Amino acid sequence: MYHAVIIGGGACGLMCAVQAGYLGKKVLVLEKADKPGAKILISGGGRCNYTNLYASATNFISENEHFCKSAFSQFTVEDTISFFETYGIVGTEKTLGQLFPESNKAKDIVDVFVNLCHDFDQTILCNAEVKSVEQTVKGGFKVIYTLGTKTKEVEVPAVVVASGGLPVQKMGASDFGLKVARNFGLRVTKTAPALVPLTVTGKDADWFAALSGNSIFCRVSNSKISFEENILFTHWGLSGPSILQISSYWRPGETIEIDMLPQQSILDLIDSERLTNGKKLLLSLLAHLYSKKFAEALRKYLPVDKNLASLSKDDLYQIEHFIHHFEVKPAGDKGYDRAEVMRGGVATDELSSKTLEAKKVPGLFFGGECVDVTGWLGGYNFQWAWASGFVIAQNI
Numbered sequence: 456m457y458h459a460v461i462i463g464g465g466a467c468g469l470m471c472a473v474q475a476g477y478l479g480k481k482v483l484v485l486e487k488a489d490k491p492g493a494k495i496l497i498s499g500g501g502r503c504n505y506t507n508l509y510a511s512a513t514n515f516i517s518e519n520e521h522f523c524k525s526a527f528s529q530f531t532v533e534d535t536i537s538f539f540e541t542y543g544i545v546g547t548e549k550t551l552g553q554l555f556p557e558s559n560k561a562k563d564i565v566d567v568f569v570n571l572c573h574d575f576d577q578t579i580l581c582n583a584e585v586k587s588v589e590q591t592v593k594g595g596f597k598v599i600y601t602l603g604t605k606t607k608e609v610e611v612p613a614v615v616v617a618s619g620g621l622p623v624q625k626m627g628a629s630d631f632g633l634k635v636a637r638n639f640g641l642r643v644t645k646t647a648p649a650l651v652p653l654t655v656t657g658k659d660a661d662w663f664a665a666l667s668g669n670s671i672f673c674r675v676s677n678s679k680i681s682f683e684e685n686i687l688f689t690h691w692g693l694s695g696p697s698i699l700q701i702s703s704y705w706r707p708g709e710t711i712e713i714d715m716l717p718q719q720s721i722l723d724l725i726d727s728e729r730l731t732n733g734k735k736l737l738l739s740l741l742a743h744l745y746s747k748k749f750a751e752a753l754r755k756y757l758p759v760d761k762n763l764a765s766l767s768k769d770d771l772y773q774i775e776h777f778i779h780h781f782e783v784k785p786a787g788d789k790g791y792d793r794a795e796v797m798r799g800g801v802a803t804d805e806l807s808s809k810t811l812e813a814k815k816v817p818g819l820f821f822g823g824e825c826v827d828v829t830g831w832l833g834g835y836n837f838q839w840a841w842a843s844g845f846v847i848a849q850n851i
């Protein structure tokens with residue numbers, strides 16, 4: 456009856472079902488939650504940052520950084536934009552290429568998929584949790600799932616694993632896709648929370664906590680990469696876009712460097728202020744750059760009560776070092792419940808990059824977050840989910 460079962464009615468699974476519909480292929484979507492697209496609904500603060508105008512392979516982390524290129528060439532950002540435009544979703548760029556629906560409603564995105572699945576007569580079964588996938592002697596698959604209290608099974612020639620990753624377990628996130636991969640003898644790379652806030656403990660913890668709520672524009676770097684966006688001080692450490700971005704590249708025990716004035720030199724600023732207003736306190740210069748509360752907090756580290764004219768060479772060195780090279784050694788991260796995405800997953804060398812089919816198991820496909828392709832913050836992860844769903848639909 457069905458060309459394939461799709462495990463998971465999230466971003467990848469729904470796109471796959473719709474694209475299969477265009478091609479006249481019937482699919483059965485099994486979704487364990489009581490409605491499809493739950494993560495789309497909460498994404499981007501309920502507004503859904505559904506793609507990024509500048510998405511390319513360089514914005515993704517994977518053992519094989521070239522793996523995603525084929526899928527992205529088969530379903531481009533322009534394809535995403537025109538797909539949604541066809542169904543009335545006009546995109547508006549907020550910042551750094553991040554595209555949101557003009558309506559600011561993530562529900563509009565989910566509605567597109569639900570309506571199209573209905574038009575194509577694709578079946579989406581909710582409250583249907585897949586328990587196992589087995590190969591049959593005929594070369595197809597038997598998918599066993601529970602629907603309410605009943606256990607059911609269905610036989611199909613192809614299975615699409617689009618069951619997502621581990622973030623936000625209270626929303627039903629699971630490692631089911633990774634288990635299926637392992638059961639079929641496929642390698643899974645090490646997984647970890649990504650796009651996740653970082654915690655700070657020890658002697659600086661109180662200082663960070665006191666600054667909770669302050670947000671400043673910074674460049675955050677480690678030995679691999681740097682990001683220029685805001686950071687947010689919190690009761691337990693650091694969050695904000697720059698921190699979420701670097702978290703995907705951070706490993707426990709490593710230090711990150713924060714430049715709190717990435718587009719100017721603090722020493723040049725002090726020099727030029729000194730010429731006209733040497734009596735100005737360092738405190739008021741810093742309060743002007745940041746906030747009064749933040750400048751006051753810097754008293755712990757900098758001679759903020761000195762006037763600019765009286766700053767010594769050592770003072771200037773200390774100020775430059777602190778503002779431009781502030782080092783933090785996070786204690787850890789806030790875990791999967793605060794992560795936006797999972798890093799790692801089904802190893803890319805187990806899959807064909809052109810079709811996303813398992814090389815060792817014809818008919819078994821993996822897409823979306825359960826694959827070892829992890830995007831930056833800013834609509835990149837949905838672009839991967841849409842593109843991988845599209846590619847799989849062509850090949851089931």
Ligand SMILES: Cc1cc2nc3c(=O)[nH]c(=O)nc-3n(C[C@H](O)[C@H](O)[C@H](O)COP(=O)(O)OP(=O)(O)OC[C@H]3O[C@@H](n4cnc5c(N)ncnc54)[C@H](O)[C@@H]3O)c2cc1C
Pocket residue numbers: 462463464465466467468485486487488491492493494495497498499500503504505506583584585586617618619620622623626627628629631794795796822823824825833834835836837838840
């Ligand atoms: C708070 C938050 C905000 C985010 N905001 C954005 C954003 O604005 N832009 C962006 O690009 N990305 C964002 N992301 C990331 C994005 O949501 C994911 O990358 C994307 O949803 C992954 O798509 P997917 O289809 O692989 O998985 P999902 O969308 O998670 O879908 C997987 C589905 O499979 C179901 N499932 C799991 N196991 C089973 C099973 N055994 N049987 C049946 N069903 C099962 C799950 O219930 C789920 O519905 C955000 C993530 C979070 C947590």
